[in-house]
Amino acid sequence: MLSIPEIATQIIDKTHTNANDNNSRTIFLVGSKSGGKTTLLYAFLEKNDPPRETLVVEYSFGRKSNQKQGIDKTLCHIWEYGGKLETLNNVLQATPIRGKFFFCVMVDLSKIKNIWETLETCTQVMNDVYSTAESSPELIIICGKYDLFKNFDSEIKKMICTTIRSFALLKHAHLLFYSSKEPQLLRRAKDMLFNIAFGNCVPIKEKNTNYTKPLFIPKDSDTWESIGVAPSTIEQVKIRHITRIAPSSVTSASLPAVAAQMLAHPEAAVDALLALKYSELKNMESLDINSDYLSTLNK
Template identity: 30%
Template sequence: MPGASDTLWDIAKAEVERRENHEGDRDGLECWGRSVFFIGNKNGGKTTIILRCLDRDEIPKPTLALEYTFGRRAKGHNIPKDIAHFWELGGGTSLLDLIPIPITTANIRALAIVLVLDLSIPNAIWPAMESLLQVTRKHVDKIIIKLGQTNPKTATEIKQKIWNNLPKDHSDRELIDPFPIPVVIIGSKYDLFYEFDSELKKIVCKTLRFVSHYYGASLVFTSKSEALMLKTRAFINNLAFGFDRSKSVSVDQNKPLFIPAGLDSFSQIGPPPSSDSDIGKLHAQTPMDLWKKVFEKKFPPKDIGVFKEVKDPAQDPQYAEYEVDAMRAQKNQELEQYKRDAAKTWKEMEFDS
């Protein structure tokens, strides 16, 4: 039983620990529907994408920390609806400690990651992409190792399943390091990115293609355009409800990229868009490091995910409660009056002295 002094977070933490302690008894096989975990740039459009995928006509609200919602889809008449769990991490890269919460041994077999990157701010792309993917990958690997201790067969199946997206005769099988679970990288705000200089778009497009292919991820560009949003929605529905996924491919940098996992190649992507002399001066240790250095030379890192000024949630309209807000306003008035009285008394004391 929770203690009287336990906070909501204490209770939630205890519940997660309780579930994880019992997962070994279930041999790690229980899975309640599919889960999709959205991470990415702050204000990149994650909430908008989720709402559109769930057919919810709502105005997107800022995500303060980690939010949860769910959706249902019917596959046929008299068939129980499938349920999908949607998690969204707010704050860009400022809340990395919350990433482990939605990733557990109970849902790892039916979990997918959606990384949303704001194409309109290229300088913020690499910092967010690198830190979010690294922390997520580290925890996913940890969960699979833990699952392997109780059910090695399931853990092996998870790691092997991701390779099925890549043809057995693909020339890059020995060169990539795919995530153990499905990943979709979404480049948002394409309508703003479309106005960029052609050379700048080339660097962004080729870099995201390289990263996506290396991690065995799908790559999709989207915007407020209905046509692009429908394509994005189809991808998310595939992850959330198992609906068929489009096999069409678009690699033209002058058009929105649309590349399902396993359908790109390093030979088609080509080398980093930089002169040979510049590449020779970068002293990169790995191909990923080389692409990072070329990208950051053109777009110096700018992490907009860390809060420089934390907004007061008590002032956020989405959390409005009349009785509480009225009492808070009264107490604020009393505090201001106390400050004025105290200041007046202090001045009188100075005058007397």
């Protein structure tokens, strides 16, 4: 049987531990390369320095006084991962977590061929690392560069929004469209980060499911009926997406064959035009749509 001093020591240690957890938050931000992660964090932390490329992993923190607890402060630990997604598992396992944990996946809406790979890889690593943990992190999907995405073809925007909404619904994730170029969206993204860092999680007073406008959907508030598709598994959502938008790996594999055809019938004037068009198509990642899907738009 424990002595009174030993019991008292346990109570004090537990009290201190709970207090630290209650006053601590952890945000882990990962996702598309050059997708705007650093720009968003700099805006949130009110840094005036020009954003620099995150090579592997960077640590920042934010601190806010808690008036209800006197001199106590809420401390938010922020980890930003900018390395290859293939090594995310090792980095995430080594990242210390304190208090409430939010796992934010940044998706680049301007590169639609990479959307599924980013979502699938990041969330799979999160699930693998925390599958045996007592509590899983809260998942937030932030879709950046909306200022470019909003000018896409209406059918493409609808399809991408359907995929991302379906993924967020199945993964119980918050969903937010964001752009650093649009003040209202930047302010909303900063407010969301402020609330998960120092407040009571993601605010739910706002909501938009209209794909013609920037989406903002708190977790578990969407429905299959609202999305406009039948209830689906994650594999069904994936098949529906990649059959209409080929992943970048598929496109890259076909490029050598196309280049070989260009060299098969040399003719200076024609080859120059073909080279120009080939270069344009190679760089237009956002318009790499499956031909079968395009044919349905003419019916």
